[in-house]
Amino acid sequence: TVVLGIESSCDETGVGLVRDGELLGHAIASSMDEHARFGGVVPEIAARAHVHAIGPVIGEALTRAGLTLSDVGAVAVTSGPGLAGALQVGVAGAKSLAYALGVPLYGVHHLAGHVAADTLAHGPLPDPCVVLIVSGGHTSLLLVRDLVRDPIVHLGDTLDDAAGECFDKVARVFGLPYPGGPVIDRVARDGDPASVAFPRPLTGPRDDPYAFSFSGLKTAAARWAERHRGAGTELPVADGAAALQEAVADVLTRKAVAACAAHGVGTLVVVGGVAANSRVRSLAEERCRAAGIELRVPPLDLCTDNGAMIAAVGDLLVRAGAAPAPLDLSIDPSAPLEYAALQPLPVVA
Numbered sequence: 001t002v003v004l005g006i007e008s009s010c011d012e013t014g015v016g017l018v019r020d021g022e023l024l025g026h027a028i029a030s031s032m033d034e035h036a037r038f039g040g041v042v043p044e045i046a047a048r049a050h051v052h053a054i055g056p057v058i059g060e061a062l063t064r065a066g067l068t069l070s071d072v073g074a075v076a077v078t079s080g081p082g083l084a085g086a087l088q089v090g091v092a093g094a095k096s097l098a099y100a101l102g103v104p105l106y107g108v109h110h111l112a113g114h115v116a117a118d119t120l121a122h123g124p125l126p127d128p129c130v131v132l133i134v135s136g137g138h139t140s141l142l143l144v145r146d147l148v149r150d151p152i153v154h155l156g157d158t159l160d161d162a163a164g165e166c167f168d169k170v171a172r173v174f175g176l177p178y179p180g181g182p183v184i185d186r187v188a189r190d191g192d193p194a195s196v197a198f199p200r201p202l203t204g205p206r207d208d209p210y211a212f213s214f215s216g217l218k219t220a221a222a223r224w225a226e227r228h229r230g231a232g233t234e235l236p237v238a239d240g241a242a243a244l245q246e247a248v249a250d251v252l253t254r255k256a257v258a259a260c261a262a263h264g265v266g267t268l269v270v271v272g273g274v275a276a277n278s279r280v281r282s283l284a285e286e287r288c289r290a291a292g293i294e295l296r297v298p299p300l301d302l303c304t305d306n307g308a309m310i311a312a313v314g315d316l317l318v319r320a321g322a323a324p325a326p327l328d329l330s331i332d333p334s335a336p337l338e339y340a341a342l343q344p345l346p347v348v349a
């Protein structure tokens with residue numbers, strides 16, 4: 001079965017085609033540039049951009065895969081979490097397509113999509129594995145058994161900001177363009193990570209070993225910038241970016257590796273937009289190698305939002321014999337990550 005996946009939870013319109021764990025092709029349109037002058041995603045603009053993009057992006061993904069609509073055997077769509085208006089566009093499109101083609105529809109959790117993205121590059125996930133999800137809105141350490149059959153266990157989550165949010169907000173304070181994460185990564189190449197001693201939040205002996213906090217780090221970076229500006233000296237942005245990136249990468253990878261060790265798990269999977277960060281990737285590699293843990297990180301284009309990852313979850317659901325969603329499937333903008341599918345999941349054995 002060829003599964004067509006649609007992603008529209010934020011500012012990327014993504015469509016992917018997957019069959020039996022194999023990525024056949026995908027396409028993405030982004031409204032990022034339209035949000036730049038506002039310094040963040042404007043929900044109304046994002047929703048409108050999805051309306052314009054969804055048809056052409058479906059066409060482009062099919063072309064890249066060398067397929068036509070008549071080859072599609074199931075449709076999967078992100079039904080939450082995300083921006084309500086943005087999610088509505090993808091879900092409405094997916095329902096229309098499923099109805100018109102007479103094929104089953106599946107509502108997928110966006111974060112399960114981020115996790116499944118790795119399977120397209122590296123094959124099925126081992127059971128169990130520890131997953132570090134680091135994105136614009138989430139930072140969590142998960143214990144994953146069977147992604148579509150078993151409940152997802154949260155070992156720890158962020159208590160305040162997500163890691164990507166920290167990058168984006170600090171970039172703004174540093175006067176760097178939006179979106180901040182990739183820019184911090186680029187600017188940091190010319191900086192000294194040891195130039196500023198930013199804090200490592202929640203890494204003390206009495207702290208929750210798997211919880212995260214990034215709002216204090218964001219404040220520390222803002223204070224550092226204020227001190228420089230107050231003193232009238234030019235802000236050494238590259239040093240600040242490198243030091244911030246080092247602090248975030250240090251905390252993320254330290255806790256992820258500790259979670260693997262504590263649970264006797266041999267594989268760590270790092271996913272989400274911040275998994276594209278070069279220092280997060282290199283430090284995770286270094287520490288996993290030292291601890292004898294297998295590290296899996298998706299290629300860059302599958303780390304940030306895309307439709308292929310949603311098709312990947314749909315493909316797993318189809319192959320698990322999961323019941324499809326009803327055609328009145330509703331969106332859930334704040335869906336907690338409990339199951340990969342966002343509808344009751346009676347799996348047919």
Ligand code: ATP
Binds near residue numbers: 136
């Ligand atoms: P969520 O998945 O939590 O709903 P989202 O879909 O907006 O949020 P993603 O698309 O997974 O998030 O990731 C976007 C985030 O990743 C942004 O915060 C962005 O700054 C960050 N990001 C992307 N590339 C990099 C990079 N190279 N270094 C650091 N951060 C990055």
Ligand code: MG
Binds near residue numbers: 305
């Ligand atoms: Mg985005």
Ligand code: FE
Binds near residue numbers: 136
């Ligand atoms: Fe995302």
